[in-house]
Amino acid sequence: MPHDPIVFARDGSVARLRAIMAALRDPDSGCPWDIEQDFTSIAPYTIEEAYEVADAIEQQDWPALQGELGDLLLQVVYHAQMADEAGHFSFADVARAISDKMVARHPHVFGDESREKSAEQQVNDWEKVKAAERAARAQGGVLDDVALGLPALMRAVKLQKRAARVGFDWPDTAQVLDKIAEESAELVEARDTLTQAQVTEEMGDLLFVMANLARHLNVDPEEALRAANAKFTRRFRAIEAALAAENRRPEDSDLIEMDVLWNAAKAVEKGNAAG
Structure with missing residues (x-):
């Protein structure tokens, strides 16, 4: 089939990128590899591209960051194209949803609330809005929407923060350090007397508490x-x-x-x- 002329327009519009993705996914004339992909097969690339963005930022390699942001944007377009094909939602739905969310979560910018807030207060307000959104979606559990696909260390901190908001937390670092000593002893015992599966479990417990210590010290682990x-x-x-x-x-x-x-x-x- 003839390609949409916008494919060859050489401009920087998202419309062009979407047209390219639609052409790649066309079942009659597209790329065989792209046609075969689905959400599950593309998800690892999405995660990888996000890390490559972070790596370019850490190295302050701004030309590389430009390219990596493009790669990450492609992932968004890819998933939206597959969703559109399946009748789930469109790219416009994605853009509309995040735009609505940003407006709703920033009443101090787009509404009548005062901007005279500390960053900490803004974070607290943000969490209140998100809690209301979860309740509206009938997600009753405190931990319900902490994404399973997050890196394990990051997810541990998010889980702990959620639990802490309802009072399930040690009051200071002393108890966390005591727990680290306890988990370390259990790991040594497991190494000497238990199975590899139990050693793995105890290692996980120790890493989880280490993440908790980082949180208490205001350190991003x-x-x-x-x-x-x-x-x-x-x-x-x-x-x-x-x-x-x-x-x-x-x-x-x-x-x-x-x-x-x-x-x-x-x-x-x-x-x-x-x-």
């Missing part, structure tokens, strides 16, 4: 772990560089030597930070 990953990567690359200067690789070294090189890289980082 995802952000903290990303920073720790980046630190580990930098220092291990410093080990590789030091060994490469002697025409060696990590497998040509041993733990004692690499630990010395690690500490040297750590000292350099701390010196640079102090300077």
Whole structure:
């Protein structure tokens, strides 16, 4: 079939992107791979693209961010196209719903409420609106709409925040630290006496409490772990560089030597930070 002329318009409109996606999904003339996809098969790409957006932001790579935002936008268009084909909803429905939601959740911008609020108060107001929306959808449970597809660490924090809003929370970090000690002991016991499945369960319990500690300390555990990953990567690359200067690789070294090189890289980082 002839393609919609907008496909070749070379403009930046969402209409063009939607026309391209419709052409790719056309059962007679589209791309065989795109035609075969469904919500389940595309969902992992959606998650991956969101992380690549976050990675570009963390690296402050603005040209890369432009491209990654485009990739993420494509995911929205892809899901909306499949929904339209199935008669669930259209792209316009998606845009209308989020626009209505943003207006409703910002009465201090689009309504009569005062803008003289702290960020914390605005977050509290936001949560009240969301609670009312859940009630209107007959979602009675406190945890009902915490998405299952979130990364586990992020979901743990969201679950804990929801429970805390109805009083199910430790009052301070002391009790959380006690619980970490308890879960650590249980993990050691499981390692020594229990099955691998039970070890996995105890490891999950410990990670869940660690996420709770981060929440009590006002630390985003995802952000903290990303920073720790980046630190580990930098220092291990410093080990590789030091060994490469002697025409060696990590497998040509041993733990004692690499630990010395690690500490040297750590000292350099701390010196640079102090300077």
